[in-house]
Amino acid sequence: ETGVTQSPTHLIKTRGQQVTLRCSSQSGHNTVSWYQQALGQGPQFIFQYYREEENGRGNFPPRFSGLQFPNYSSELNVNALELDDSALYLCASSPGLTGELFFGEGSRLTVL
Amino acid sequence: QKEVEQDPGPLSVPEGAIVSLNCTYSNSAFQYFMWYRQYSRKGPELLMYTYSSGNKEDGRFTAQVDKSSKYISLFIRDSQPSDSATYLCAMSAIETSGSRLTFGEGTQLTVNP
Numbered sequence: 556e557t558g559v560t561q562s563p564t565h566l567i568k569t570r571g572q573q574v575t576l577r578c579s580s581q582s583g584h585n586t587v588s589w590y591q592q593a594l595g596q597g598p599q600f601i602f603q604y605y606r607e608e609e610n611g612r613g614n615f616p617p618r619f620s621g622l623q624f625p626n627y628s629s630e631l632n633v634n635a636l637e638l639d640d641s642a643l644y645l646c647a648s649s650p651g652l653t654g655e656l657f658f659g660e661g662s663r664l665t666v667l
Numbered sequence: 668q669k670e671v672e673q674d675p676g677p678l679s680v681p682e683g684a685i686v687s688l689n690c691t692y693s694n695s696a697f698q699y700f701m702w703y704r705q706y707s708r709k710g711p712e713l714l715m716y717t718y719s720s721g722n723k724e725d726g727r728f729t730a731q732v733d734k735s736s737k738y739i740s741l742f743i744r745d746s747q748p749s750d751s752a753t754y755l756c757a758m759s760a761i762e763t764s765g766s767r768l769t770f771g772e773g774t775q776l777t778v779n780p
Contacts, residue, residue, distance in 0.1 A: 559710075588767070595675070597755050597770030598711065611767050645710055656768065658703075658710035 559659035561646050567665045568636050576631040576662045578646030586610075586652060587629040589621060590645040592661070598645055604629055605652060633664075641666045670694050673756055673771025682780050686743040690756035690771045693737065697758040697769075700732050702741045705753045705773065714754075715741065746778045 560579045568574050580587050586605045590598035600613035604623035618634040627648070633640055643663050647656035673690045680686055688702075699718055703711035715730040717723045723730045729742040739758075743750055753775050757768040 590768075595772070597671075597673070597757075597772045598768075600767050600769070603767060613767070655701075655713060655716055657713065660710045663708075 559646055559648050559657055561644075561659040561662050563662055564660065565663045565665075567667060569667050570636055570638060572636050572666075573632065573634045574636060574664060576633075576644050576646075576664075578629045578631070578648075578659060580627045580629070580646075580648035581657050584648035584650050584657070585627050586649045587623055587627065588647045588649070588656060589629070589631045590647065590658075591615075592643040592645055594642070601631070610652070636666045638666050640664060668693060670769050671756065671758065671771045674774055675772050677775040677777060679777045679779060680746055682746060682748060682778055684746050684778070686746050686750070686776060686778075688741040688743075688754050688756075688774050688776070690739050691737055692739075692758060692769075694758075694760065694769070695734075695737070696760035699759045700730070700739050701757040701768070702728075702730055703755040703757060703770075704750075705755060707752075711755055748778050748780050751777045 562577050588603040589601040592598040601615050602612040603610050607623045620632045623629045643661040645661045647658045649656050671692045702715040704714050705711045720732045720734045727744045731740045753773040755773045756771040759768050
């Protein structure tokens with residue numbers, strides 16, 4: 556059974572660019588959540604997808620958007636990148652709408 | 668004021684010590700309480716998951732929840748150097764989407780051999 560996998564692991568962008576991060580959920584999990592973790596901080600909830608529909612969103616602007624595909628994998632898109640978007644982006648999956656989340660290793664984004 | 672407060676440390680203890688990690692929270696709607704361990708440059712790993720008040724034990728780890736005081740704790744017995752990591756408390760409210768967790772900022776723990 557494979558766990559949650561994310562790609563890319565590291566990337567560098569410049570301010571104003573757009574980025575797409577990808578996540579494959581753990582086998583059997585139909586719910587995917589995305590979190591942003593700034594250096595020295597706890598993760599902050601961005602949004603959750605359940606059966607391809609957005610099902611809850613944190614305090615993030617609309618330039619943060621996402622998708623979930625029929626195989627339950629997911630993408631996080633960020634437009635018009637800002638310096639403060641530099642962070643570790645974590646994807647987590649769960650077998651349903653429960654609190655037991657299983658996290659991937661994250662994608663570390665640096666915005667210059 | 669943050670919904671979840673956690674002392675960031677750093678906390679340094681000798682091998683074999685009992686470690687106590689704590690979080691306080693302000694949202695009385697929180698019902699599910701978790702502790703995650705995060706090694707440097709890795710994703711968080713679920714350690715303990717509890718619902719409502721009470722204690723839960725798993726090996727060297729014990730989680731306690733006191734909803735009346737809005738206070739949760741994680742105890743690590745016989746701490747090992749491999750326990751050196753950042754420990755994150757997290758919680759969610761029953762009426763929100765279940766995987767919408769609110770995290771503390773994490774406590775950095777170092778266990779010295």
